[in-house]
Amino acid sequence: MKARFAAAGFAAMALLASNAAFALDELHKKYACTACHADERKLVGPAYMDVAKAYTNAKDPKYKGDRAKAVAYLSEKVRKGGSGVWGPVPMPPNATPTDAEIKKMVESILDMAKKAPAKK
Numbered sequence: 001m002k003a004r005f006a007a008a009g010f011a012a013m014a015l016l017a018s019n020a021a022f023a024l025d026e027l028h029k030k031y032a033c034t035a036c037h038a039d040e041r042k043l044v045g046p047a048y049m050d051v052a053k054a055y056t057n058a059k060d061p062k063y064k065g066d067r068a069k070a071v072a073y074l075s076e077k078v079r080k081g082g083s084g085v086w087g088p089v090p091m092p093p094n095a096t097p098t099d100a101e102i103k104k105m106v107e108s109i110l111d112m113a114k115k116a117p118a119k120k
């Protein structure tokens with residue numbers, strides 16, 4: 001009996017932990033970003049968590065953690081595609097989402113940095 005409660009508690013905790021870092025909302029699925037991106041591991045493109053950490057870091061040489069500038073840059077990058085920041089593989093342009101949708105997706109990626117469990 002006791003063991004069963006413990007197992008249920010553990011499952012609930014695992015569920016909470018996985019919800020804590022969650023950028024893969026409906027928009028990311030709708031526009032097939034998830035074919036190339038996952039929250040916490042590299043697929044074809046970089047992990048969203050790594051993007052979030054890079055662009056919210058005050059020591060980032062380009063944006064210095066300036067969220068508005070990072071959102072503007074990343075939104076344009078998602079729209080037009082491109083390569084060379086994370087490696088030689090290009091991201092194709094994304095023509096279908098509206099500007100507002102792209103902004104929302106980019107913001108949800110950057111927000112992952114706040115929710116990331118402290119590892120260091």
Ligand code: HEC
Nearest residue numbers: 031033036044045082083084085086087089090091094105
């Ligand atoms: C066919 C695969 C593919 C798809 C689909 C894709 N991406 Fe990417 N994405 C990449 C690759 C590859 C990179 C790395 C580009 C680079 O190194 O400059 C990347 C980079 C990014 C970056 C970081 C850009 C930077 O300059 O640091 C963001 C943010 C991003 N993608 C968001 C999205 C969103 C949102 C979508 C859906 C609308 C999407 N991606 C769809 C492959 C993809």
